[in-house]
Amino acid sequence: MEERQISKAVIKRLPRYYRYLEEILNNGIERISSGELSSKMQVTASQIRQDLNNFGGFGQQGYGYNVKYLYDEIGKILGVHQIHPMIIIGGGNFGHALANYDFEKNGFVTKAIFDVRPELEGTFIRGIPVLMMNQLEDFISRETVEIAVLTLPKSQVAEAAQRLTRCGIKALWNFAHLDLDVPEDVVVENVHLVDSLMQLSYRISNSEEEQI
């Protein structure tokens, strides 16, 4: 596939395409027009054509998209056909919940959870070992780790991010409610829950203007 510069907005929409295509595929549908996909996804058909054109000729005029092919190609673009080994930093409520989540299905495999509480040492969450923070550097030097998930309190997360990037970790999935200061070659994806709630409360008070 040809390399192109793809806008962030398109990238943000790709996982949603992937999710819908999976559902359509599971329903045994082999071909779908941009019009049908449009009504399912509540995105305009022209938006869909435009987005998918970024990745070359998936569709044929008057014939629609090959669902399986499109699904696989978007999967490749998103990198979900590879294994992405992860570690979770922080075995509190959120770390625990994330360790229990079925991310493996899309290639995201959690190899260990790190915490500082000695009573958690030697325990397992869904078969995943809980290790101590002082084992972090050693673990990363021995094992392949691609993504570190940060579920630490705000006050501890900056130091943890620094330790991780010093060990060569290039991808952080950050749940702490602050923006991390990391080297340029490190990618950070934030899940800022409070920001999301604030957007909800804004939309509640302005819901008369809302469109999906």
Add this chain to the structure above:
Amino acid sequence: MEERQISKAVIKRLPRYYRYLEEILNNGIERISSGELSSKMQVTASQIRQDLNNFGGFGQQGYGYNVKYLYDEIGKILGVHQIHPMIIIGGGNFGHALANYDFEKNGFVTKAIFDVRPELEGTFIRGIPVLMMNQLEDFISRETVEIAVLTLPKSQVAEAAQRLTRCGIKALWNFAHLDLDVPEDVVVENVHLVDSLMQLSYRISNSEEEQI
């Protein structure tokens, strides 16, 4: 304050402004220029001026922004100075983690958690009662509830959303990995964790093109 149509992109940035201004305020800083705010937030100064102009005259040329005033006004716009009563549907790992999160600070107060497992009946998470799903309609008719947080498995969430909107709930914070089909006057804010991870994996394989 004058009513204006504000773009979604600006709304998405407001919680981040709010967060930075809180930090600046806590550091005892009373005035800040768009240039200083810009270097802290890694957004261009012209973007900041443009965003904040949406809400009228917060700044004065050559004098900067009054931090407290700007913080308060953005807080009002986001609706965080009001109480937003919430209920959490699903007392599993995620529901549990969310119940333990300090959202009250910004006005988001969880009043109850609903689950179907009888062994959870009568228990509390951080003082918040766990009620049974068959008490849902009755609870909502007696209490003021603004936001329902959905942390149910994918297979159960559509039905729960239907029950909630039938009871008049107008705001859903959805953690299930699907898009909800709700009446037009209901606002939904999604936290799709898998989508977020996929964006991260896309960015890992394309990180040479990255800019913050």
